[in-house]
Amino acid sequence: MQKKWILVTGGSRGIGAALVQYLAREYDVVFTWKDQQSRAESLLNECRALSLNVSGYRCDGSKPTEVKALAQQLLTEYGAPFGIIHNAGITRDALHFKQDINDWETLIGTNLNAVFYWNQQLLPSMMEQGSGSIVMISSVSALKGNIGQVAYSASKAGMLGMARSLAREVARFNIRVNCVLPGLIETEMTTQMSDHEQKALKSNIPLRRLGRADEVAQATAYLIGEASSYMTGQSLVLDGGMSA
Template sequence: MSKKWILITGGSRGIGRSLVTELLSSWNVIFTGRTETGLSDTLAEAAKIDSPFWARGYACDGKNEVQVEELSLSLLEEFGPPTAIIHNAGIARDALHIHQNADVWLDVINTNLVAIINWNRHLVPPMLLEGYGSIVLMSSITGLKGNIGQTAYAASKSAMFGVARSLAHEVGRFGIRVNCVAPGLIESDMTEAIPVEKLKAMKKNIPLRRLGRPEEVAKVVEFLIGENSQYITGQTIILDGGATA
């Protein structure tokens, strides 16, 4: 059994679940989530995929240093360093700026941003020794253009651009590439809850006149961690149907 593997954080729903099922055709996938139900649902979807590779899910909160350290060390001992890390886990905690407080901001920043270093400080050093690998940060066009009620979320997603650029300089000489993906409005449980007329108006602001599909995001990530993107690092790929054009 091949031990080559990739890590996907936040793989228990939405884009994360699509990442698991799409990438399972080419890699062994280890993913995390915060609920056992979400993990089970993703594993059930993965079981439907006809693939020679395997998927495993673990309950782990990325902002919890102890949980991340324990799981990272266990995975390294069993499988060795990952081929890729996809930092997908995130929350929004939407509210008008004047209705937020430091606790809300810390929750968003810790979940979306600090979790990156919690994972990287354990998993990246062994990758450096391997001399090969890819890191992908799941950002958002909100980090580029802003959005009402998402100042904390936008701050965390904008920060990812800087993290990717700086980290790309640090690890490039070891053969590790670091890039961002910035999706726009993607089909999800949240978009399904948007009233039909409001959603129709939102689509009119997208040149392609539709929402993105989770599997389309997964295909871009697949490109960034695969063999056809070996000279791409420190970049952000925008996937928004032209919304920021």
């Protein structure tokens, strides 16, 4: 790799794929995927066709041994990363008193513990490098409650607290830490909804539309790059005014 390189976790589809494609215009990008091999291969082919320097690796971020092994491989091959984008996330919606314990632990492991595992492996090299940027893809659910999303909201709110405290810890090493909080974004799930269902969703959004994955990518590019060089420990909400 010749440009600065960044890691995007959970980069094979949805917002993650949009992040990879958008950021690869400026950076060398490494992304991880867990169980979407066909999507990962498709994304890699698309990027190669555009002469973008992108690599993908299978890794379950909820397993510290897998994170450590891949992190050491990446550090050996590419050196310290310029940035980390913590995007991997899942939902396991259920009423809190009915939440399955295994679902709770799986969600927290994927959405929150993985951030800790990756940071522990990659931050020391970034601190030694004396520069870098971390962006956590949280959610407006961290600010605005949703029935059935206690676990998801807890994990995404946890990111906000992590970012604020970590920003203070690593600022002296010229490393910044920020969050993006997307609202309702166009996904495969929303495009399969009926017109009536989509209208109901949009009725709660002041801008009367869903966000696009490329809009999240642009906001993330701002936070990861030098344009936001005096911004750290902050949360950028991208929800069409839903939380206003």
